[in-house]
Amino acid sequence: MLCVSYLLIFAFKKLLNYAGILPYSSVDEKLAPLLQNQISSKELRPEFQNEYYVVLSAVRDVSQLFMAPLTVLAWQNLGAHSLVFLIGTPAEFEKSRATQYIADFLTDLGARTFFISSKSIPDDVLAQVVRLFAAGTPRTFNFENETVLITAHTNIIPMEIDDHTLNPGEKLKIYDSECCGVLDGVRQYSLNTISMSVREWRALMGIDKYEIPDGNTLYGYLKNEFGESLPKLLTSTNMALDRQLISAKVEKWRQINSGSIKEVKKSPLTLDMESWLRETPAVDRLKVKISTYDELQLSSNLHIKENWMKAMPILNQTFGGNIVTLLNEYREEVDKLLSGKAD
Numbered sequence: 001m002l003c004v005s006y007l008l009i010f011a012f013k014k015l016l017n018y019a020g021i022l023p024y025s026s027v028d029e030k031l032a033p034l035l036q037n038q039i040s041s042k043e044l045r046p047e048f049q050n051e052y053y054v055v056l057s058a059v060r061d062v063s064q065l066f067m068a069p070l071t072v073l074a075w076q077n078l079g080a081h082s083l084v085f086l087i088g089t090p091a092e093f094e095k096s097r098a099t100q101y102i103a104d105f106l107t108d109l110g111a112r113t114f115f116i117s118s119k120s121i122p123d124d125v126l127a128q129v130v131r132l133f134a135a136g137t138p139r140t141f142n143f144e145n146e147t148v149l150i151t152a153h154t155n156i157i158p159m160e161i162d163d164h165t166l167n168p169g170e171k172l173k174i175y176d177s178e179c180c181g182v183l184d185g186v187r188q189y190s191l192n193t194i195s196m197s198v199r200e201w202r203a204l205m206g207i208d209k210y211e212i213p214d215g216n217t218l219y220g221y222l223k224n225e226f227g228e229s230l231p232k233l234l235t236s237t238n239m240a241l242d243r244q245l246i247s248a249k250v251e252k253w254r255q256i257n258s259g260s261i262k263e264v265k266k267s268p269l270t271l272d273m274e275s276w277l278r279e280t281p282a283v284d285r286l287k288v289k290i291s292t293y294d295e296l297q298l299s300s301n302l303h304i305k306e307n308w309m310k311a312m313p314i315l316n317q318t319f320g321g322n323i324v325t326l327l328n329e330y331r332e333e334v335d336k337l338l339s340g341k342a343d
Contacts, residue, residue, distance in 0.1 A: 050146045050197070052165065053112075055134045056154045057085040057127040060092060060099050064154070066303040066334060069102065071154050072111045073323060078161040080150065082111040083139055085130045087123045090115050098337040105330060114139040118215025121222070125234055126215060128242040129222070131191055135201035136212035145199040151191040156270075157296040157318060163264045164193050170262045171200050172250070177263035180243060188240075188247045204253050268294035273302070277310050285310065290317040303334055 054075040058068045072082040084106055086093065093099045093115070106113050114137055118126055131151040134140055140149070150164050158164065163175050173195040180188035202208060212218050223230055225245065233241040254261060271293040280288075290296065296318060301307050308315075308331055315324050 050148055050166075051144070052080040052148045052150060052161075053083050053134075053140075053143075054080045054150045054152045054193075055083050055085075055131045056152060057087060057131055058154050059087045059123045059127050060096070062096075062098050062102070062303060062334070062338065063300045065099060065102050066331075067298045067300070068111075068154050069105055069109055069330060070298060070302075070319075070327065071152075071157055072106060072109050073319065073327075074157040075152070075161075076110070077319070077323075078158065080161065080164075082106075082109075083134055083149070084111045084113050084154075085127065085134075085137075086113055086115050087117065087127045087130075088115060089117050092117070096337075098334050101333060101337055112139045116215050116218075118219050120219040120234075121215060122234060125241055126218075128191070128240075129245065130215075130218065132205060132242060132246055133207065133212040133218055133221075135198045135205065136207035136209065138213060140198060141209055143198050145197060147198050148195055149198060149201055150193050150195045153192040155298045155300070156192050157298065158193075159290065159294055159296070163266075163294075164195050166195055166197070167262070169260060171257055171260035172196050172204075172253070173262045173264065174250070175264045176266070176268055178265050179267070180247075183244065183247070186244075186247050186251050188243050189250060191242055191246060194246065204249050266294075270295050270297050271314070272297045273311060273314060274299040276314070277307055282310075285313050288313050288317070290314055303331060303338075305331070305335060 054071075056068060056071060058065045068084055072084065075082055086103055086106075093103050103113060116126065116130055116137075117123075121129075130137075134149050134151075135143075140147075148166055152158075152164075164173065166173055173193075174189055175193040175195075176190060177187075179190050182188065196204065207221075212221065222241070222245075226233055226241075233239045233244070250261075269292070271288070271290065273296060276288070277299055296314065299307055299311065302311060312324075315327065319327065
């Protein structure tokens, strides 16, 4: 097990407390305290009467995994806890001090983490599709039936939460519902984002509380669902298995629940950080106004110091000074571990 920097963890907790963001235990037996904008149930808008968890996933590639804590913090600031599926075994994450550190850091942020792997499903495909099965995995066994799970992309940070919360009478909310066209007569939906209660997720996916304990069980579900088409879906980069699965399930579910579906049809205005870093002259970077966008798409190379420093105007506006200080220390620690310079 990696020996993480206790000084960094201590500083992290102090910074979170100072910023008004409370970390919470990711151990199932302990209840998560209220988040920043969840002061008491009596003061909440109706859609916030239940707990919200955003469901994310990440493979072991540091360029991708590095983004997960940023996304967790962003959603936490909006009022949602996080469940992060880490694709691989604990032993595989421990092979690299950097990946183990990031996994530990996610837990320190209060995210519930769940390691999952499968010899039959490629890691990138497993990362995509596992989010649909959160309601049947051990990390949600003690969730209330009305706890809301929001599937989301780890590289996308929303600027507000209203388009992702369930209003009274809504059982399913689909964000950017006209994003993906039609395939074989079925409207296609992205997993960024789909919001449902735990109860409705289990009904939609046809799973019960204890049905998906590991990757092999998930593979059996997919094999039963797709039959002989599954091998092609697992190996083709263009087939978007997760999108096809959720779209077919929603189409069937709509037949008996059409009145309780809310589609957010607007196409979000996205700030693509990677393009912004590449194309924006240094003199213009301070002019960016993140508040004019609906969401931020993080760069896959954000852990590189040069890109991180260029992105500072965006990071400061997205997180604020205290959290950026924490994230600076996080990036520096990852950099040290990757270069072998850590103690």
